[in-house]
Amino acid sequence: MTNGTASGTASGTINGIVSATAVHKYDFRAIEGKWQARWLSDNRTDEDAAKPKYYVLEMFPYPSGRIHMGHVRNYTIGDVVARSKRMRGYNVLHPMGWDAFGLPAEGAAQKNHMHPAAWTYGNIDYMRQQLRQLGLSYDWRREIATCNPKYFRHEQKMFLEMYEKGLIYQKVTTVNWCQHCQTVLANEQVIDGCCWRCDSAIKPRRMSGWFFRITSYAEELLQDLDKLSGWPEKVVTMQRNWIGKSTGMACDFPVTGSDAKISIFTTRPDTVFGVTFMSLAPEHPLLDTLVAGTPQEKDVRAFIDEVTTEKQQLNYGEEPEKKGIFTGRFCENPFTGDKVPIYVANFVLMEYGTGAVMAVPAHDDRDFAFAKTYGLPIKPVVMPEGMILDENMGEASTGPGVLADSGPFSGMESEAAKQAIIAHADAKGFGHAQITYRLRDWGLSRQRYWGAPIPIIHCERCGVVPVPLAELPVELPVDAYQTKDTCLPLHQRPEFIAALCPQCGQAARRETDTMDTFVESSWYFARFTSPRYEDGPVEKEKAAYWLPVDQYIGGVEHAILHLLYSRFFVKVMRDLGYLNIDEPFTNLLTQGMVIKDGAKMSKSKGNVVDPDELIRQYGADTVRLFSLFAAPPERDLEWNAKGVEGASRFLNRLYRYTLELGSTPVTALPPVSEAGKAMERRIHQTIKRVTENIESNFHFNTAISAVMELFNSLSDEASLSLYWRRQAMRTILLLLSPMSPHFCAEMWQAMGEKGDVAAQDWPVWDEAIAQEERLTIVVQVQGKVRSRLSVAADIDDDRLVVMALADENIIRAMAGKTAKKTVVVKKKLVNIVC
RNA sequence: GCGAGAGUGGCGAAAUUGGUAGACGCACCAGACUUAGGAUCUGGCGCGGAAACGCAUCGGGGUUCGACUCCCCGCUCUCGCACCA
Numbered sequence: 001m002t003n004g005t006a007s008g009t010a011s012g013t014i015n016g017i018v019s020a021t022a023v024h025k026y027d028f029r030a031i032e033g034k035w036q037a038r039w040l041s042d043n044r045t046d047e048d049a050a051k052p053k054y055y056v057l058e059m060f061p062y063p064s065g066r067i068h069m070g071h072v073r074n075y076t077i078g079d080v081v082a083r084s085k086r087m088r089g090y091n092v093l094h095p096m097g098w099d100a101f102g103l104p105a106e107g108a109a110q111k112n113h114m115h116p117a118a119w120t121y122g123n124i125d126y127m128r129q130q131l132r133q134l135g136l137s138y139d140w141r142r143e144i145a146t147c148n149p150k151y152f153r154h155e156q157k158m159f160l161e162m163y164e165k166g167l168i169y170q171k172v173t174t175v176n177w178c179q180h181c182q183t184v185l186a187n188e189q190v191i192d193g194c195c196w197r198c199d200s201a202i203k204p205r206r207m208s209g210w211f212f213r214i215t216s217y218a219e220e221l222l223q224d225l226d227k228l229s230g231w232p233e234k235v236v237t238m239q240r241n242w243i244g245k246s247t248g249m250a251c252d253f254p255v256t257g258s259d260a261k262i263s264i265f266t267t268r269p270d271t272v273f274g275v276t277f278m279s280l281a282p283e284h285p286l287l288d289t290l291v292a293g294t295p296q297e298k299d300v301r302a303f304i305d306e307v308t309t310e311k312q313q314l315n316y317g318e319e320p321e322k323k324g325i326f327t328g329r330f331c332e333n334p335f336t337g338d339k340v341p342i343y344v345a346n347f348v349l350m351e352y353g354t355g356a357v358m359a360v361p362a363h364d365d366r367d368f369a370f371a372k373t374y375g376l377p378i379k380p381v382v383m384p385e386g387m388i389l390d391e392n393m394g395e396a397s398t399g400p401g402v403l404a405d406s407g408p409f410s411g412m413e414s415e416a417a418k419q420a421i422i423a424h425a426d427a428k429g430f431g432h433a434q435i436t437y438r439l440r441d442w443g444l445s446r447q448r449y450w451g452a453p454i455p456i457i458h459c460e461r462c463g464v465v466p467v468p469l470a471e472l473p474v475e476l477p478v479d480a481y482q483t484k485d486t487c488l489p490l491h492q493r494p495e496f497i498a499a500l501c502p503q504c505g506q507a508a509r510r511e512t513d514t515m516d517t518f519v520e521s522s523w524y525f526a527r528f529t530s531p532r533y534e535d536g537p538v539e540k541e542k543a544a545y546w547l548p549v550d551q552y553i554g555g556v557e558h559a560i561l562h563l564l565y566s567r568f569f570v571k572v573m574r575d576l577g578y579l580n581i582d583e584p585f586t587n588l589l590t591q592g593m594v595i596k597d598g599a600k601m602s603k604s605k606g607n608v609v610d611p612d613e614l615i616r617q618y619g620a621d622t623v624r625l626f627s628l629f630a631a632p633p634e635r636d637l638e639w640n641a642k643g644v645e646g647a648s649r650f651l652n653r654l655y656r657y658t659l660e661l662g663s664t665p666v667t668a669l670p671p672v673s674e675a676g677k678a679m680e681r682r683i684h685q686t687i688k689r690v691t692e693n694i695e696s697n698f699h700f701n702t703a704i705s706a707v708m709e710l711f712n713s714l715s716d717e718a719s720l721s722l723y724w725r726r727q728a729m730r731t732i733l734l735l736l737s738p739m740s741p742h743f744c745a746e747m748w749q750a751m752g753e754k755g756d757v758a759a760q761d762w763p764v765w766d767e768a769i770a771q772e773e774r775l776t777i778v779v780q781v782q783g784k785v786r787s788r789l790s791v792a793a794d795i796d797d798d799r800l801v802v803m804a805l806a807d808e809n810i811i812r813a814m815a816g817k818t819a820k821k822t823v824v825v826k827k828k829l830v831n832i833v834c
Numbered sequence: 835g836c837g838a839g840a841g842u843g844g845c846g847a848a849a850u851u852g853g854u855a856g857a858c859g860c861a862c863c864a865g866a867c868u869u870a871g872g873a874u875c876u877g878g879c880g881c882g883g884a885a886a887c888g889c890a891u892c893g894g895g896g897u898u899c900g901a902c903u904c905c906c907c908g909c910u911c912u913c914g915c916a917c918c919a
Contacts, residue, residue: 352918705858778854783900
C-alpha cells in the first residue's frame, strides 16, 4: 500500500507524472484514519533502565463535553515534545486522564435527569475520541478518571494518613460562599471576588469545614521555589507573593485592669515607641470579654454588626471607608508603659497575624488616616535621613530612618533597632521574633454531591472517627438519579449519613462534605506512574523511576491554585513515604490563550472555533501545524482561518513534491556538484536550527519556518540530483514528524523509506558541513550599510578591509575622506569610520 | 497602590544575545496556466522617492564605530496581588 490511501481525488501515481487536470491534495481523512488505527496500541511505555526517562505531561482536562482550541494547542505542544524526545532516544511517559469530579456534571445531570457519572463518562468517551483524532501519542493504558473509586480510594487513604499526622483539621471560619454553586470555595478559587467556575459574587459565611494545614509547609514551599529554575519567573514570583512571608515580632500588650493580653504581630518593631492606640479585628475573640458589662458594650456590638453586614454587601475590590470605635478599654505598651486606647477597626483582618494591630499613625498610612479621623495622637519615632518629623506631619512616613524618642534605642538605624527591640522583648518575656505568612490553610470541604467523600464518621461518644482503611473507598450513593433529586448533596441523604461508629459500634453520622476537586488534581501526575496499582496511591519503585515530571505544560491560569497545591501534595506524599522527590515539575511551560478577534474564545462572545469542524475541513496535521506555527507557545495565539489554509497549503506542496520523488530509495551518491553541496549544507543547517529551536525553548514556530525555508530552496533548485532531493525530503519529514505525524508517516512510506518515521533516530547535523564556504559581508560607512561583498569564509581581516575600501559604493559613500578607523566583525561586517 | 511582563510592516511574527531590522507565513498587487479560479505556479510587497538616497523597532535623552537589544526619563497595554500590620 504505497499509494492507495495517499491519493484523494488524484490519480495518485507516484513516479512523477502529475496529471495536468488533477488537483493534488492529500487525502488527510484516509491517511489520518489509517495511522490512528495503527497507533492505538503504540506508545505503551514501561520502565526501562537502558534509556534515559522523560515524563512529559499536559494538564489533564475537565470532561466538559468537547475539547476546545486551548486543549488542541496544549496537547499538540505536549505531543511534539513527546514525539521528538522519543526520536532522540528517551523512554517517554506521556499519559492522559480526566479531572472528572466537579460541579458542571451536577448541573448537566439535573437538567437531563441522569447520573453525573453517566454524563461524565459519556463526555470522556467523546473527548477521548477527539484526542485520538488529533493523533496524540498517549499511552492510553494509563488513562485515569478521578471520579473512579479506584482512584479516589487512595486519596481517601492519604486523607486519613494526613489526618493522623495532624495535617488535616476541622474548624469554624468565615469562608467564601458561592450562593449559586451552594458551596464553599478556597481563597485561591475566588477570582475578583467571584466564583472561579460560575463567576457569581462570593459572600463571606461562617461555617465549619475541613482544612489542609498547608501553612505548615509554607517555608519549604517558599524555599524550594529557588529550585524551580525551569519554571517561568512570573509563576515563581506569583507563588512567592502568594505565600507572602513577613518577618517581624510578636508582642503582648497587657490589658489594663485585666489579666488578658493582646498579642500583636508587627513587621516594624522599630516603630513600637510610636504606638498611640491598638486596633482589633471585629471578629477578635477577646472583644467579647473586653466590653462585657461596660457602658460601651452596646455601641461596640452595634458597630461589629454594622461592619460585618457591610463587609458582606460590599463588592469585591471596593474598600470600605476606614472606621472604628473605642472600646472604652486600654492596654499597656510593654516597652513604654504607656496606656493606649483599644479600638475596633473594620480594616483589621482576623485571618492575618493575630487579628490585632499595634497602631503607629506616624509610620503607617492606614493608622495615620484612622488617627486623623478619630483625633488620636501621632508620635513620630523614626526619622528619615535629613528630616525631623513632629506630630503635625502631613502623611505617614513609612520608610526607614534613625530612631528618636525611643528610650534606649534612640539613635539606632531602623534595621539594627528592629533586632535590638526584638531581643529586648525576648529578654523581658513579652515578645519574640516571629514569621508570618499570607498563605492560609486550604479549605477542602465542599457541600456538593459530585466529589470524593471525606472518609470520616462523627460519633456522639467517640467524636471524630476515621473510616477504617479496610472500608475504603467511601463511595457516593447512586440511588435516586432518575428523579429530579439527582445530585442532592450528601447532607440531604439519610441513607448515606447513617453509619456505625467504627470504635464503639453505635449509630453515628457520616461526614457529608466532599473534597475540593483540586485535591484529585494535586497528585494525578504521580498516579500515572502506576495507574492500576491497588495497594496505595503509587507503586513506589515506578514513581521513583518516572518522577518528577520533566516537562509540565498548561495554562498560566493555574499558576497559583493547582501548581501550589501539587507542590504541597508532593511534599506530603514524600513525608508519608510514597515519593522520594521534593518538587513535582522540573520544567513548566505556561502556554498562552487561544484568542480570536482579540478576545479569548468563549461562547458568550460567539468567537469559538470548533476543533471537530477544523479537523473535518483540514485534517489534524494541518490544525496541529498551524497552532504550532502561528506563535511561540508561551504567547497568546491569534486564531486566523487564513493562516490555517497556509499550513494546509504547505503540507500539500510537500505532498506533491514527495510524489515526484518516487518510491525507490537512491543510495548511490551523485557526482559532486555545487548544487548538491549547497543542499547538503542547507540540510545540516536546518537540522541544527530545528533541533535547537525545539530543545532550547520549544519555539516550534521558528522550527517550522526553518523547514519551510529548506523546502523553498529545494523546490527552487531545478537541477538538483534526485539523491539530494530525496535527502532533503527525508530530512523534512523527520523534522516535521513530531508536528504533523500522520502526514509524515504516510510520506515516509510513500518514499519507500524503511520503517515508521516516528521510530527513526532524530537527524544529527555536522557542524563542518553546515559551515558556509562563501559569506556575504556587509560593509558600512559610519555605521550605515553601503555595500555588500561576497567573500570566501576564511578571508583574513586585512584583505577584507582592502576589498571594502576598493568597493565603488564605499568610495562614493566616503566622499573622498580617509578612513580613521575600521571595525571588522568576523563573518559579519566591516565598518569604516571616517 | 505593590509586583511581573510586553510595546517591531496592513496582520501573526523573526533577528545566533551589541553587528544586514522585518526570516517564515497571512493578506494584498501584478503576471502565467485556465471555461472558471476560492486550485497551482512566477514575481513584487516597511514608509517616502524615478533614482541616488532619506526615514523607520511606543516617545525623549544617553553610552557605542554600530542599539529592537545596554543605561536614564516618560507614555501605553496586559497579567497577578490588593486593607497582610
